[in-house]
Amino acid sequence: MITEAAKRVREARAIAVLTGAGVSAESGVPTFRGEGGLWRQFRAEDLATPGAFARDPRLVWEWYDWRRQKIAACHPNPAHHALAALESQAAEFLLITQNIDDLHRKAGSRRLVELHGNIWRVRCTREATVSALPDVPLREIPPRCGCGALLRPDIVWFGETLPAEALDRAFRAADTCDLFLVVGTSALVQPAASLPLMAKRRGATVIEVNPDPTPISHLVGVSLQGKAGEILPALLGTPPGSP
Numbered sequence: 689m690i691t692e693a694a695k696r697v698r699e700a701r702a703i704a705v706l707t708g709a710g711v712s713a714e715s716g717v718p719t720f721r722g723e724g725g726l727w728r729q730f731r732a733e734d735l736a737t738p739g740a741f742a743r744d745p746r747l748v749w750e751w752y753d754w755r756r757q758k759i760a761a762c763h764p765n766p767a768h769h770a771l772a773a774l775e776s777q778a779a780e781f782l783l784i785t786q787n788i789d790d791l792h793r794k795a796g797s798r799r800l801v802e803l804h805g806n807i808w809r810v811r812c813t814r815e816a817t818v819s820a821l822p823d824v825p826l827r828e829i830p831p832r833c834g835c836g837a838l839l840r841p842d843i844v845w846f847g848e849t850l851p852a853e854a855l856d857r858a859f860r861a862a863d864t865c866d867l868f869l870v871v872g873t874s875a876l877v878q879p880a881a882s883l884p885l886m887a888k889r890r891g892a893t894v895i896e897v898n899p900d901p902t903p904i905s906h907l908v909g910v911s912l913q914g915k916a917g918e919i920l921p922a923l924l925g926t927p928p929g930s931p
Contacts, residue, residue: 693910694923696893700867702780704858705771706883708873710898712787714917715762718755727751736845745838749830752841756807759789760824767871767916768795770926775799782861786873786880788843801854801861803880809842818842855879862887868894872916875902884908897923 697703709719727735730751734740741748772795775781783800785792788807792800810821814837821831821839831839844850858880862868868887875881875896884894884904894908897919905911912919920926 689910690912690919690923693895693912694925696867696895696909697774697869697924700778700865700893702861702865703774703778703867703869704781704861704865704883704887704892705774705783705869705871706858706873706880707771707783707785707787707792707871708877708880709787710872711765711767711785711916712762712789712791713872714767714915715765715789715791717759717762717787717789717791727754733846736843737847738845739847741840741845745830745840749826752807753826753829756826757824759807762789762791764791764795765917766926767920768792768797770920770924771871772796773926774924780865782857782865784858784861784880784883786877801857803844803850803854803858805841805843805851807841807843810839811842813838813840850879858883859886862892863890865890865892868892870894870896870898870904870908871920872898873902874898875904895923 713719735748735751768791771783775797781799783792783797785802786804788804790806790808808820808822809818810831811818812833812835814835833839862883863886865887868884870884888894896905896908896911897916899914
């Protein structure tokens with residue numbers, strides 16, 4: 689099965705990839721959801737909202753400062769590196785990620801869309817300007833813009849819409865690719881979950897890589913079960929530990 693899938697990858701002209709939390713988890717990035725997902729007595733769903741930030745920006749930023757410190761200790765794994773290598777070989781390519789940790793970019797990915805934002809960027813609540821904030825730990829909680837207004841994480845919170853430009857690029861890639869890779873995602877969160885199905889309707893080969901079956905496993909062309917860091921290097925022909 690993997691031999692046929694690898695052949696499809698080599699023959700593809702336009703490739704789109706969707707990655708989710710499973711890829712980052714193999715680098716040690718906590719998912720902050722499910723079992724063990726509580727921080728103090730709070731769930732992610734209680735903190736990653738505009739309402740929570742309006743009520744207590746310091747509490748929300750203390751949580752993000754903790755998350756940023758955890759993520760700062762993590763590094764790209766072979767799956768990240770394999771996808772970066774694939775980008776360099778493909779004529780048309782777009783990596784669409786639901787992850788906010790920036791590990792794809794650290795691995796060398798450049799044709800990249802971050803649907804849910806980036807934990808290392810901040811946005812001014814007054815001017816809406818976006819900038820990098822690499823400090824670990826944060827020097828000021830909550831951090832403030834030079835204009836004096838509060839800064840917020842440049843992340844899509846529960847109840848907010850995805851950035852229109854990012855979503856448009858993702859749908860255009862799904863609409864025009866001839867190969868769509870779905871890696872490390874449960875394929876449950878919309879609208880990202882609809883992207884591989886759109887690609888399939890347009891005639892693209894859809895290959896899924898995930899440790900467990902997902903709701904779209906029976907619909908894709910090839911479903912490969914296992915760790916992305918092991919399967920992708922074999923599928924894409926990159927050395928398992930290559931940076």
